[in-house]
Amino acid sequence: MSSAAERLVCAVMAGGSGTRFWPLSRQATPKQLLTFFGDRTLLQATFDRVAPLCPAERRLVVTAAHLVAPVQQLLPELPAGAVIGEPMQRNTAPCMAVAALAALRLDPDAILVLLPADHWIADPAAFRAALVLAAQRADGGAIVTLGVTPSHPETGYGYIQLGPEVASGVRQVQRFVEKPSVEVALQYLAGGQHLWNAGVFVLRADRAWQALQQHVPAIGQALQPLWGLDPGSEPWQQQFVERFAACPSISIDYGVMEKEQAIEVVRLDAGWSDVGTWLSLAGMRAEGQENFSRGDVIAIDSSDCVLISTGPLVAVVGLQGIAVVATADAMLVLPAERSQDVREVVAELQKRGRKDLL
Amino acid sequence: MSSAAERLVCAVMAGGSGTRFWPLSRQATPKQLLTFFGDRTLLQATFDRVAPLCPAERRLVVTAAHLVAPVQQLLPELPAGAVIGEPMQRNTAPCMAVAALAALRLDPDAILVLLPADHWIADPAAFRAALVLAAQRADGGAIVTLGVTPSHPETGYGYIQLGPEVASGVRQVQRFVEKPSVEVALQYLAGGQHLWNAGVFVLRADRAWQALQQHVPAIGQALQPLWGLDPGSEPWQQQFVERFAACPSISIDYGVMEKEQAIEVVRLDAGWSDVGTWLSLAGMRAEGQENFSRGDVIAIDSSDCVLISTGPLVAVVGLQGIAVVATADAMLVLPAERSQDVREVVAELQKRGRKDLL
Numbered sequence: 163m164s165s166a167a168e169r170l171v172c173a174v175m176a177g178g179s180g181t182r183f184w185p186l187s188r189q190a191t192p193k194q195l196l197t198f199f200g201d202r203t204l205l206q207a208t209f210d211r212v213a214p215l216c217p218a219e220r221r222l223v224v225t226a227a228h229l230v231a232p233v234q235q236l237l238p239e240l241p242a243g244a245v246i247g248e249p250m251q252r253n254t255a256p257c258m259a260v261a262a263l264a265a266l267r268l269d270p271d272a273i274l275v276l277l278p279a280d281h282w283i284a285d286p287a288a289f290r291a292a293l294v295l296a297a298q299r300a301d302g303g304a305i306v307t308l309g310v311t312p313s314h315p316e317t318g319y320g321y322i323q324l325g326p327e328v329a330s331g332v333r334q335v336q337r338f339v340e341k342p343s344v345e346v347a348l349q350y351l352a353g354g355q356h357l358w359n360a361g362v363f364v365l366r367a368d369r370a371w372q373a374l375q376q377h378v379p380a381i382g383q384a385l386q387p388l389w390g391l392d393p394g395s396e397p398w399q400q401q402f403v404e405r406f407a408a409c410p411s412i413s414i415d416y417g418v419m420e421k422e423q424a425i426e427v428v429r430l431d432a433g434w435s436d437v438g439t440w441l442s443l444a445g446m447r448a449e450g451q452e453n454f455s456r457g458d459v460i461a462i463d464s465s466d467c468v469l470i471s472t473g474p475l476v477a478v479v480g481l482q483g484i485a486v487v488a489t490a491d492a493m494l495v496l497p498a499e500r501s502q503d504v505r506e507v508v509a510e511l512q513k514r515g516r517k518d519l520l
Numbered sequence: 521m522s523s524a525a526e527r528l529v530c531a532v533m534a535g536g537s538g539t540r541f542w543p544l545s546r547q548a549t550p551k552q553l554l555t556f557f558g559d560r561t562l563l564q565a566t567f568d569r570v571a572p573l574c575p576a577e578r579r580l581v582v583t584a585a586h587l588v589a590p591v592q593q594l595l596p597e598l599p600a601g602a603v604i605g606e607p608m609q610r611n612t613a614p615c616m617a618v619a620a621l622a623a624l625r626l627d628p629d630a631i632l633v634l635l636p637a638d639h640w641i642a643d644p645a646a647f648r649a650a651l652v653l654a655a656q657r658a659d660g661g662a663i664v665t666l667g668v669t670p671s672h673p674e675t676g677y678g679y680i681q682l683g684p685e686v687a688s689g690v691r692q693v694q695r696f697v698e699k700p701s702v703e704v705a706l707q708y709l710a711g712g713q714h715l716w717n718a719g720v721f722v723l724r725a726d727r728a729w730q731a732l733q734q735h736v737p738a739i740g741q742a743l744q745p746l747w748g749l750d751p752g753s754e755p756w757q758q759q760f761v762e763r764f765a766a767c768p769s770i771s772i773d774y775g776v777m778e779k780e781q782a783i784e785v786v787r788l789d790a791g792w793s794d795v796g797t798w799l800s801l802a803g804m805r806a807e808g809q810e811n812f813s814r815g816d817v818i819a820i821d822s823s824d825c826v827l828i829s830t831g832p833l834v835a836v837v838g839l840q841g842i843a844v845v846a847t848a849d850a851m852l853v854l855p856a857e858r859s860q861d862v863r864e865v866v867a868e869l870q871k872r873g874r875k876d877l878l
Contacts, residue, residue, distance in 0.1 A: 479854035496837035507835040
């Protein structure tokens with residue numbers, strides 16, 4: 163049998179429908195389909211990053227049904243059936259189950275890498291090295307997650323409390339911790355025993371299926387009829403909507419990880435962000451740049467701003483720490499620190515029935 | 521002969537090409553053609569205000585040649601020839617001379633009211649009352665200007681220092697004062713002997729022509745061949761460009777007013793602004809409104825802002841004192857206090873050759 167790293171199947175979970183990047187993100191173009199860096203969408207960049215480890219025929223995407231066509235267009239190298247559309251939202255555990263089924267069809271010995279579609283990593287080589295190590299551990303039956311060394315007391319991420327070392331560079335997960343207060347985050351940062359939960363999981367595909375059967379049997383029962391079918395094939399198509407609809411809505415973290423006893427964590431030191439808000443972009447500007455700028459932008463006497471346009475020219479003067487985001491039909495201006503409050507705008511648009519802008 | 525107020529000819533000086541309201545104002549749509557209040561442009565509102573005093577056939581506009589057609593479209597009630605296009609910029613004294621010539625053709629006893637095209641007045645009735653008083657004084661040979669009671673220590677306006685009273689409600693002008701420092705403006709405000717120069721002049725048309733002949737003879741000589749011709753008529757057209765080009769470029773204030781001995785000032789208490797910058801609009805929002813808003817705007821937790829869109833939806837959160845102005849092809853964001861710095865943006869656009877946006 164080939165080495166663990168040669169048996170990876172990379173499955174990207176691209177079902178997000180976030181509104182935190184409105185007006186760039188819309189129902190038809192959620193965050194993973196946006197381009198914040200270079201000329202590749204976050205989704206494309208996710209596959210670019212693992213390309214040296216994982217050929218196109220071993221890649222999968224699980225996304226929302228209405229995004230299948232645009233995703234296929236962005237990833238023409240993927241084989242037919244590799245982009246699976248969820249007919250409704252069921253959180254991440256059913257997504258993991260579908261990915262495991264698809265991976266097992268590709269390779270009964272597949273090592274499944276579950277990747278969020280919308281993260282940013284500065285050093286892809288370091289990321290791949292962490293995946294290779296995780297794959298080796300996974301091949302022995304472990305469920306492995308990646309943990310990012312914190313660079314600041316972030317309160318927007320979940321944390322992983324480290325347990326004993328189980329191999330060189332690999333620790334047991336003591337426990338998963340929800341988003342902390344800033345005081346607690348400061349303690350974590352000082353203590354050195356907590357990593358950010360990057361939301362990346364590495365485990366054998368058969369181990370994933372087994373864990374789901376064990377911890378969330380309702381998912382196993384619902385999807386069992388799809389076992390052994392090719393995603394996208396006629397028999398799969400005939401049953402998928404009904405079978406997926408029968409799954410309970412539950413997350414991987416809550417449904418599986420919190421119930422498993424022996425999860426391992428590989429440390430990732432690669433410059434990482436979940437690109438969660440406009441504010442996070444302000445911190446990711448290129449060296450020497452005063453602002454994070456994209457598109458047709460003029461910035462005068464301004465700093466720490468996020469300035470993005472996909473349409474009209476955006477000109478700013480004398481701004482500090484402000485996000486200005488413009489598209490052809492809508493624009494947003496707010497202090498980057500208040501990026502979370504974009505949801506208030508989205509709520510107001512819903513209230514006003516402005517479906518054209520959502 | 522009919523009363524002075526019945527012999528008014530209102531000439532609006534609409535040659536401005538300001539960039540202070542970029543991106544709303546462009547070369548093709550300077551400030552006077554913009555709509556900040558209600559549904560009338562500043563130019564239209566200027567005539568609306570004097571309509572009860574001055575029928576359409578006694579109205580004139582002197583504007584830039586490329587604005588003649590749009591101005592005619594905005595003011596369809598004006599007779600042919602009433603909109604005169606200056607073929608090049610020559611400041612305001614030649615504009616006054618052209619207006620005087622045109623007014624004299626309409627009525628040899630015309631009392632000429634020279635009005636800026638781009639001001640805002642809260643109480644039009646009070647404004648008209650001031651004009652009637654000014655017209656009565658002008659009929660006796662006086663050159664009359666309107667002076668606005670200051671409401672705050674404005675440093676963006678010229679001031680008029682008051683001399684002795686010459687009639688009820690009419691004072692001699694002691695002198696015209698350039699834009700003062702804030703310290704001096706505070707003294708003026710406390711002292712009560714200074715009014716804002718509203719840039720409105722009222723004088724007999726023949727007096728205007730005589731004053732120009734006397735103080736700026738080069739203008740008199742240049743335009744003399746047009747005497748007695750109808751603006752827009754064939755003979756006028758044949759000579760106008762050449763004759764206007766021969767005029768020196770000089771302002772009414774510098775060329776005429778500072779050289780006249782006995783100018784009178786009528787006090788105007790009508791709520792007045794020259795609508796000079798985005799900041800001035802912030803102060804002109806409707807009672808009870810937190811922001812000055814126009815167009816498709818959502819403002820959450822924001823105050824003292826100027827929020828204008830003629831195109832895309834503009835959504836703002838958590839802003840204080842910021843101007844956000846959006847059009848279909850360009851948008852501007854800056855602290856309202858820094859409204860003057862829009863010129864830096866315009867300069868940058870010129871540098872980048874972005875004529876499409878100027």
